Amino acid sequence: MDTKRQALLLLLVLTIFPFTIKASSSGGIAIYWGQNLGDGTLTSTCDTGNYEIVLLAFLNVFGGGRVPSWNFAGHCGDWSPCTKLEPEIKHCQQKGIKVLLSLGGASGSYSLSSPDDAKNVADYLYTNFLSGQFGPLGSVTLDGIDFDIEGGSNLYWDDLARNLDNLRQQNRYFYLASAPQCFMPDYYLDKAIKTGLFDYVLVQFYNNPPCQYDLINSDATLLLQSWNAWTSLALPNNTVFMGLPAAPNAAPSGGYIPPNDLISKVLPFIKPTSNYGGIMLWDRFHDVGNDYSNQIKEYVKRSILRFVTQVSEAIVGSISAALNSMFPN
Structure with missing residues (x-):
């Protein structure tokens, strides 16, 4: 490689590498919070030290002219304004925990009616949750938006992702996450995921027998086959989390993995994946009752040296290939 190309490669690595580390994960736990009073407060959730990402569940009415x-589920509502969550959200963020707002869920009234509707929803989300202006949760600057789309129409979610991406490019960077079902392609989110704009893909490997852990036979074959398919699809732009129920009754159609089985049969297989992000759990209420995250948190992490090496090799390889095409020998 000539001197000019070497200098440009070094400059690009030094510029891009810190951001890539920020957007990646060395292995952590993402948790959904908000669907049961047994969750405890956001403050107590974040004070456990168990979680890297907390997802506020859910904004479940929006789009198509609906009033968002x-x-x-009992934490706040018409009887107790959700602005009271502002200091708790800021408490979590001060601890370095990312707090995202999750859209959708299994019940609600939401859909997008057109590309213009998607733009309007993106503007609403940015103004009310991502800009620091006063909104439904107080004057908060959330760390991002999660798409947990499980109903309504499958149209225009890719437009919503693109509009949110435009806003973060124009203003400040925030994270985009998606939570598809593990069978592929996901009916609602396939087009959106293919935009490559999601920092985190929190795949739901539960309530989906064709691609989840077989608890009766203690068999991870289908689960790991699906994990391989998802991580290959998402490479190299997205960080993938394995979404699991935090207790057997958190997923009526199965997918629960006993902690010892996760530690011995699953994590050794998935942690070496270059875009492994960690484990997503549904949800805080069930985690409180089953103490799941406490049992797995130290095993979810991967060697920081291995992580940094993988990230740096991927960056250098991509940039080197690009420079070779720009400055052929």
């Missing part, structure tokens, strides 16, 4: 509203 949310369901935090």
Whole structure:
């Protein structure tokens, strides 16, 4: 490689590498919070030290001219404004925990009616949750938006992702996450995921027998086959989390993995994956009752040296290939 190309490669690595580390994960736990009073407060959730990402569930009414509203199942609502969550959200963020707002969920009234509707929803989300202006959760600057789309129409979610991406490019960077079902392609989110704009893909490997852990036979074959398919699809732009129920009754159609089985049969297989992000759990209420995250948190992490090496090799390889095409020998 000539001197000019070497200098440009070094400059690009030094510029891009810190951001890539920020957007990647050395292995952590993402948790959904907000669907049961047994979750405890956001403050107590973040004070456990168990979680890297907390997803506020859910903004479940929006789009198509609907007045946006949310369901935090007893934590707050018409009787107790959700602005009281502002200091708790800021407490979590001060601890370095990312707090995202999750859209959709299994019940609600939401859909997008057109590309213009997607733009309007993106503007609403940015103004009310991502800009620091006063909104439904107070004057908060959330760390991003999660798409947990499980109903309504499958149209225009890719437009919503692109519009949110435009806003983060124009203003400040925030994270985009998606939570597809493990069977492929996901009916609602396939087109959106293919935009490559999601920092995190939190795949739901539960309530989906064709691609989840077989608890009766203690068999991870289908689960790991699906993991390989998802991580190959998402490479190299997305960080993938394995989404699991935090207790057997968190997923009526199965997918629960006993902690010892996760530690011995699953994590050794998935952690070496270059875009492994960690484990997503549904949800905080079930985690409180089953103490799941406490049992797995030290095993979810991967060697920081291995992580940094993988990230740096991927960056250098991509940039080197690009420079070779720009400055052929």
